[in-house]
Amino acid sequence: MSDTLLPPNPSLLGGVQRLAPDVVRVRLPMVNVFFLGAPGGDWVLVDAGLPGTAGLIRQAAAQVYGSRPPQAIVLTHGHFDHVGALRPLLAEWNVPVYAHPFELPHLTGKVAYPFPDPTVGGAMSLTSPLFLPGPFDFGASVRPLPADGAVPGCPGWRWIHTPGHTEGHVSLWREQGGLLIAGDAVVTTPQETVPGGAAGLIRQAAAQVYGSRPPQAIVLTHGHFDHVGALRPLLAEWNVPVYAHPFELPHLTGKVAYPFPDPTVGGAMSLTSPLFLPGPFDFGASVRPLPADGAVPGCPGWRWIHTPGHTEGHVSLWREQGGLLIAGDAVVTTPQETVPGALASTPTVLRRPPAYYTPNWDAASDSVRTLAALRPRLVVTGHGHPLAGQELAATLGRLAQDFDHDPNGRPGRGWYLSHPVPQGQPQAGRPDPMRGYVLGAVGAAGALWLLTRRR
Known part of the structure; x- marks a missing residue:
């Protein structure tokens, strides 16, 4: 395994990439999800992508595991782009969902995540107030990860508490092969920018x-x-x-x-x-x-x-x-x-x-x-x-x-x-009132936000 991108680079519409005999990356718009388990056998889904991607996840799972559902779904954290397809997946698979105990209030309808910060730079950061901070409610399906660090359904794997991105963010580690699923604790692309490739x-x-x-x-x-x-x-x-x-x-x-x-x-x-x-x-x-x-x-x-x-x-x-x-x-x-x-x-x-x-x-x-x-x-x-x-x-x-x-x-x-x-x-110079209305509203909202921060 090299330090560079592992070929082939899969399609972002549910393309699969085998990282190890029993570890599969599924590439989705904006995010990745992962399958842990040998093809045709028991397996676990890590994270659940954006809203609207449940079909892509199911399609990729069928390629690798046939009609066998996962034993569980493990969340590195509960941001909208990691749980967006969770509800339709649970409707079909009805399996337990595991997350760090600190994530459970966000995933059971009790507490929203901190509001995103559009001031950090980058076009995607400017859109971040539209990224729903929850709370999300998946009810009794959500359970705390075992306190001993084991990852349900994944012998040899353990979870590591890696807070900062969220209070209960976890990464998954397997000593054999030195495999790390980092979640969003670190990423390999400037997520704040619009892709230009x-x-x-x-x-x-x-x-x-x-x-x-x-x-x-x-x-x-x-x-x-x-x-x-x-x-x-x-x-x-x-x-x-x-x-x-x-x-x-x-x-x-x-x-x-x-x-x-x-x-x-x-x-x-x-x-x-x-x-x-x-x-x-x-x-x-x-x-x-x-x-x-x-x-x-x-x-x-x-x-x-x-x-x-x-x-x-x-x-x-x-x-x-x-x-x-x-x-x-x-x-x-x-x-x-x-x-x-x-x-x-x-x-x-x-x-x-x-x-x-x-x-x-x-x-x-x-x-x-x-x-x-x-x-x-x-x-x-x-x-x-x-x-x-x-x-x-x-x-x-x-x-x-x-x-x-x-x-x-x-x-x-x-x-x-x-x-x-x-x-x-x-014609150059033609009136564009929509531009004035929108930019004026954005400016007013920004001024109000800065004013409230100073108080």
Whole structure:
């Protein structure tokens, strides 16, 4: 076992990585969980991940242990990202949950954790007030770890009290092999920051399919930060043209920011949306307008379709042969406004564009109707899993027809419902009242928080 990353680095959607014959890491969005036990035999789950990841944990467990449930679940601590999937897992497995005695008040509905501190630096730290501090109540399922340091169901392992992150944080240690599951007592990534390694993942995936051949071009459905975040390092290596709708070019050449995101539409991710940079971004001369005739550069048989609403210049890509639709964010297949939807793409459901970053709902509705008229047989989207099948066209048609009333269509609340941003060529200097309201509210809240700290 080396000091470096143990290959292979698994998928963050429940990928498994064998660390020892009887120790398995399961990689989830933001966090890891661990299986202790030889494949096919008795085993124990360590920690329970984010909300919405129970299905990923069960799927990984089935790969290693078949239908055998764990003997127990052991928690290093009870923060929301370590117990988020605990309730649905207990509903299926009905096994005891062990934690340090000092954690039990947080896990039985009695005491919340100390409130998170957004002042320590880093974008994720700024969002930390949205990370629920509890208390959480898992009732009689929760039991104290044995006082003798044994780990239930794990011969040879012992727990070590490692407080600081929480009062009752524990790490798990096995002398044989020198194996340490540290929990959050130490971590191996700057958890306070937003990950910036997407370019490496894209290059790695491209190498698997195309070897060392670079792309002929990069085509953008739109220019929001989560669709151009890796563009600069990719261009540094590939130096290829970038194509987007002409209405997107002011956002991509440093001239005009996107309309400010709306945190009032509902959902935890929407509340964090003021942290999602609206630009403008400047990729200089690399950016070019898509051909006016609808052709997609380098892609014979494909054409681009203007599908505004989510942005003024949003496009979707369509190929008649095979009925293939790359929708971008004109429709998505997960509730992107929620934590499970954004981080784990669950549940899978065809729905509106991400609501917090959609400034014109009439245009968005028209774009869904445009896509429904194509009657696609396969839809891939900017967020969520692909959808295919005989019912796909009918499902998309129903969403288009009833967009104003379908729960997956136009949202029930939000600033841009009554204050739509005009669709067309973006102009520098246009008013953006949402930016002023949100930043003013954040400033007032920060001033109030500092005032209360001084008292």
